[in-house]
Amino acid sequence: MILSLPMLAEMIFHPFGWMLPGGEWTMLxxxxxxxAVSAGPFWQSAWASFTKHHxxxxxxxxxxxxxxxxYSIYAMITHQAVFFESAAFVTTFVLLGQVFxxxxxxxxxxxxDKLVNLQAKEASVLRxxxxxxxxxxxxxxxxxxxxxxxEKIAVDGVITKGSSAIDESMVTGESMPVEKHAGDRVIGxxxxxxxxxxxxxEKVGSDTMLSQIVELVRKAQNSHAPIQKLTDQVSNIFVPIxxxxxxxxxxxxxxLLGASVANALxxxxxxxxxxxxxxxxxxxxxxxxxxxxxSAKMGILIKNGEVLEAVNDVTTVVFDKTGTITMGKPEVTxxxxxxxxxxxxxxxxxxxxxxxxxxxxxAKAKGEGITVAPAADFQAIEGKGVAATVNGQTAFIxxxxxxxxxxxxxxxxxxxxxxxxAAKTVVYVGLDHQVIGLIAIQxxxxxxxxxxxxxxxxxxxxTVMLTGDNERVAKxxxxxxxxxxxxxxxxxxxxxxxxxxxxxxxxxxxxxDGINDAxxxxxxxxxxxxxxxxxxxxxxxxxxxxxxxxxDVDRALxxxxxxxxxxxxxxxxxFVYNVLGIPVAAGAFxxxxxxxxxxxxxxxxxxxxxxxxxxxxxxxxAKITTNVSETA
Amino acid sequence: xxxxxxxxxxxxxxxxIAWWFFGKHAVATETADVTNDVQEIDVDVNGxxxxxxxxxxxxxxxxxxxxxxxxxxxxxxxxxxxxxxxRELPKGEKQAIDIDTSKPGEFQWACGMDMFHGKLIIx
Numbered sequence: 001m002i003l004s005l006p007m008l009a010e011m012i013f014h015p016f017g018w019m020l021p022g023g024e025w026t027m028l029x030x031x032x033x034x035x036a037v038s039a040g041p042f043w044q045s046a047w048a049s050f051t052k053h054h055x056x057x058x059x060x061x062x063x064x065x066x067x068x069x070x071y072s073i074y075a076m077i078t079h080q081a082v083f084f085e086s087a088a089f090v091t092t093f094v095l096l097g098q099v100f101x102x103x104x105x106x107x108x109x110x111x112x113d114k115l116v117n118l119q120a121k122e123a124s125v126l127r128x129x130x131x132x133x134x135x136x137x138x139x140x141x142x143x144x145x146x147x148x149x150x151e152k153i154a155v156d157g158v159i160t161k162g163s164s165a166i167d168e169s170m171v172t173g174e175s176m177p178v179e180k181h182a183g184d185r186v187i188g189x190x191x192x193x194x195x196x197x198x199x200x201x202e203k204v205g206s207d208t209m210l211s212q213i214v215e216l217v218r219k220a221q222n223s224h225a226p227i228q229k230l231t232d233q234v235s236n237i238f239v240p241i242x243x244x245x246x247x248x249x250x251x252x253x254x255x256l257l258g259a260s261v262a263n264a265l266x267x268x269x270x271x272x273x274x275x276x277x278x279x280x281x282x283x284x285x286x287x288x289x290x291x292x293x294x295s296a297k298m299g300i301l302i303k304n305g306e307v308l309e310a311v312n313d314v315t316t317v318v319f320d321k322t323g324t325i326t327m328g329k330p331e332v333t334x335x336x337x338x339x340x341x342x343x344x345x346x347x348x349x350x351x352x353x354x355x356x357x358x359x360x361x362x363a364k365a366k367g368e369g370i371t372v373a374p375a376a377d378f379q380a381i382e383g384k385g386v387a388a389t390v391n392g393q394t395a396f397i398x399x400x401x402x403x404x405x406x407x408x409x410x411x412x413x414x415x416x417x418x419x420x421x422a423a424k425t426v427v428y429v430g431l432d433h434q435v436i437g438l439i440a441i442q443x444x445x446x447x448x449x450x451x452x453x454x455x456x457x458x459x460x461x462x463t464v465m466l467t468g469d470n471e472r473v474a475k476x477x478x479x480x481x482x483x484x485x486x487x488x489x490x491x492x493x494x495x496x497x498x499x500x501x502x503x504x505x506x507x508x509x510x511x512x513d514g515i516n517d518a519x520x521x522x523x524x525x526x527x528x529x530x531x532x533x534x535x536x537x538x539x540x541x542x543x544x545x546x547x548x549x550x551x552d553v554d555r556a557l558x559x560x561x562x563x564x565x566x567x568x569x570x571x572x573x574x575f576v577y578n579v580l581g582i583p584v585a586a587g588a589f590x591x592x593x594x595x596x597x598x599x600x601x602x603x604x605x606x607x608x609x610x611x612x613x614x615x616x617x618x619x620x621x622a623k624i625t626t627n628v629s630e631t632a
Numbered sequence: 633x634x635x636x637x638x639x640x641x642x643x644x645x646x647x648x649i650a651w652w653f654f655g656k657h658a659v660a661t662e663t664a665d666v667t668n669d670v671q672e673i674d675v676d677v678n679g680x681x682x683x684x685x686x687x688x689x690x691x692x693x694x695x696x697x698x699x700x701x702x703x704x705x706x707x708x709x710x711x712x713x714x715x716x717x718x719r720e721l722p723k724g725e726k727q728a729i730d731i732d733t734s735k736p737g738e739f740q741w742a743c744g745m746d747m748f749h750g751k752l753i754i755x
Binding site: 045221228 | 638639655679702
């Protein structure tokens with residue numbers, strides 16, 4: 001590299017009548033050294049792939065420089081103009097470009113390493129009644145671990161004693177510390193701030209949340225975006241085509257246009273040197289790597305390139321209601337009917353149910369100190385409710401679909417409608433065939449839902465709420481948060497079908513968290529799972545929002561679009577570069593005085609890959625325009 | 633006369649390039665042997681991958697040993713997009729890559745720039 005410096009001087013000063021001492025002989029010696037030392041590896045690689053019927057960038061560099069070098073020797077012998085410096089400079093520039101590029105590429109891929117480094121190195125584990133420090137790898141499920149202020153939590157688990165505020169920002173991206181007490185879950189690798197507590201390890205090694213996230217991000221970073229298929233195909237035929245074009249260039253200039261061998265050769269060499277398939281190959285993976293890495297830091301896990309690309313065309317966002325728009329913690333607000341009779345009856349019926357509304361009823365019953373009478377002969381009425389025998393009578397509880405088979409007095413009907421319009425879900429409790437009372441349950445929307453929906457609407461997206469809940473309740477919630485349309489009374493099994501129907505008008509993103517959302521998450525073009533959701537929902541989603549904040553939907557969309565646009569930009573430049581650069585190098589614009597010397601072509605080639613990688617790395621700093629307020 | 637000669641040589645060269653790179657050529661394929669319940673294959677990385685096509689048995693833990701002899705930075709990483717593997721291949725060092733063979737199918741691997749490809753068949 002240093003050797004090419006005197007030649008640079010020579011090139012600059014040549015027009016002023018200054019020559020290197022020794023002239024051509026010095027150049028020959030310097031170039032020969034450069035070729036032998038630096039260009040050797042290019043040759044070795046080019047030849048190895050040639051024997052396998054492959055070609056690569058090295059093929060181009062090797063052929064380009066060798067042509068310039070050997071022609072110059074021939075020209076020197078026959079006393080014609082030489083261009084040793086071309087061979088020397090091209091080699092130098094390409095090598096230089098590679099050094100920068102590799103640094104940038106490492107830069108792009110280190111997001112995952114950073115995540116892995118977050119792990120605690122050791123933990124204070126209670127063994128035989130004594131606290132001893134053991135390395136992270138020896139922590140087992142069931143171990144009791146003590147965490148002091150300022151220490152990192154080693155693995156995932158549940159607090160058994162004590163409490164503390166925990167900074168979970170490294171995993172969830174949420175900057176505010178979270179207050180945790182006995183019984184609360186803690187996440188491995190998060191930072192304990194002020195309290196000391198003991199916790200029981202539940203997940204270790206590759207099962208911990210951080211390990212799962214790292215695995216996810218790693219897969220995403222190396223996944224293929226569909227847009228890449230084009231470059232996959234191009235890369236295989238690119239180099240041979242360039243070689244053919246270069247020979248044609250030489251033939252056209254030398255045979256048809258009657259240029260001198262030297263000039264024709266310069267054009268041919270420029271073509272070989274400027275073509276850069278690597279920029280095409282690097283355009284997508286590097287941007288994908290940086291984009292998914294950055295969103296992971298924000299608590300948004302994008303699973304692969306396909307999702308990223310699909311997000312771009314989404315026109316409708318469909319939300320599940322419970323747990324997604326609302327907090328998912330329903331509470332009993334009103335009991336209509338005989339207070340002493342309704343609640344105990346409801347509690348008996350719901351005692352074995354896993355329905356979220358049942359939990360609300362049971363919690364209320366427990367709060368009132370009611371002892372639950374046993375029920376027998378349970379019968380689930382699919383999508384409607386349950387019936388059972390309590391104290392020798394047939395009792396039932398369920399939603400308004402039950403009303404078809406049961407009687408209810410008008411007074412109760414009116415009250416039910418009133419409660420529903422106030423966004424409360426009404427559960428009907430009855431004996432024999434008569435409805436005797438109502439329980440109103442409310443699941444309030446999350447504080448951030450309204451802002452999140454508004455942000456999406458500002459993007460011009462249609463918002464839809466899909467819920468199994470009653471139309472009036474759903475409508476009331478939708479009005480509170482500003483959702484456009486509501487599809488209510490949907491049976492769990494039909495959610496996916498409704499998504500399919502919406503897909504007929506455009507690409508659909510579905511946001512959900514429950515087991516019953518899994519099919520819809522899979523069917524949707526983009527499935528967005530809330531991080532608090534069930535494992536199966538997270539498995540089915542293409543994007544996982546770790547923070548559980550609905551506003552992240554907007555951020556995820558913004559980030560995906562930004563990344564995808566960067567991929568397109570990269571590809572555009574890489575293509576333009578090759579498509580425009582080659583004709584210029586071939587001398588197609590010679591008539592208007594636009595030509596490229598091999599040196600410039602070499603420089604341009606080196607910087608094309610570099611610029612693509614740099615543009616990807618800059619994605620880390622790019623401003624993400626979201627319509628939601630920033631939480632750092 | 634010389635020009636005619638050059639023209640012919642040039643065209644022949646083009647023909648040769650087209651045949652050499654685009655023509656159908658046999659791809660080096662290797663099927664793994666199972667020894668001690670592990671199937672292992674050595675992949676030589678030099679101007680491409682040899683073998684380029686690897687056949688593995690489903691359900692048997694597999695290890696691919698990549699050794700890069702090629703000095704080019706083009707081949708300094710190997711990527712298995714379906715398995716989330718992106719491994720650096722320091723020159724001259726044997727890198728063992730564990731492959732999850734629980735799912736049958738055809739999988740691609742590639743170099744870091746997606747220029748060189750290899751194929752993994754699990755059946």
